[in-house]
Amino acid sequence: EIVMTQSPATLSISPGERGTLSCRASQGVSSNLAWYQHKPGQAPRLLIFDTSTRATGIPARFSGSGSGTEFTLTISSLQSEDFALYYCQQYNNWPRTFGGGTKVEI
Amino acid sequence: QVQLQESGPGLVKPSETLSLTCTVSGGSITYYYWSWIRQPPGRGLEFVGYIFHTGSTNYNPSLKGRITMSVDTSKKQFSLKLSSVTSADTAVYYCASATDTNMILAFWGQGTMVTVSS
Numbered sequence: 001e002i003v004m005t006q007s008p009a010t011l012s013i014s015p016g017e018r019g020t021l022s023c024r025a026s027q028g029v030s031s032n033l034a035w036y037q038h039k040p041g042q043a044p045r046l047l048i049f050d051t052s053t054r055a056t057g058i059p060a061r062f063s064g065s066g067s068g069t070e071f072t073l074t075i076s077s078l079q080s081e082d083f084a085l086y087y088c089q090q091y092n093n094w095p096r097t098f099g100g101g102t103k104v105e106i
Numbered sequence: 107q108v109q110l111q112e113s114g115p116g117l118v119k120p121s122e123t124l125s126l127t128c129t130v131s132g133g134s135i136t137y138y139y140w141s142w143i144r145q146p147p148g149r150g151l152e153f154v155g156y157i158f159h160t161g162s163t164n165y166n167p168s169l170k171g172r173i174t175m176s177v178d179t180s181k182k183q184f185s186l187k188l189s190s191v192t193s194a195d196t197a198v199y200y201c202a203s204a205t206d207t208n209m210i211l212a213f214w215g216q217g218t219m220v221t222v223s224s
Binding site for chain 2: 032034036041042043044045046049050055087089091094095096097098099100101
């Protein structure tokens, strides 16, 4: 199965700053990559699919890029509500697999 | 907006069968692919499998032989059964939906914790 590796494990950042999260696949997944946001006690939320397409209702400060094996989620100016866990997921191969997550903290 | 709610026992004994149900509201049970994802304590998310309303399924190979999914369209529910459980099956179990087999998971439940212990 494809192993997804996210870095850093924890991103400590101040509100208003730019945050960059990375996701690496153990083999190419084309552009078949999604990002999710997860806050404790809540349902995970789809942010980005097809590497760079924002899901319905997702603010423009979230953007995704990359292809093949290297992907990036960028939050242009962190808001207080953005402090959460973020997961990437590949859907190029079965089984679909997730990264271990990046915690974005203040 | 599809809403999903997991339900089932929070404690299962080793070697027994874990059974969970996900109730769907706000969307058609015949439109989406219905999936289960789990997260063991301190670990990442793991895709368990999915089912379509026709009964078509696709399971994670790591769980094949132990897993059964079903769907009840009249009740707008789908279910997961995992047999011969061990402590490694202790996890938060989420149900989620996707519009096709790519498994881009647009809607999720909040998750339910299942502990395998005697």
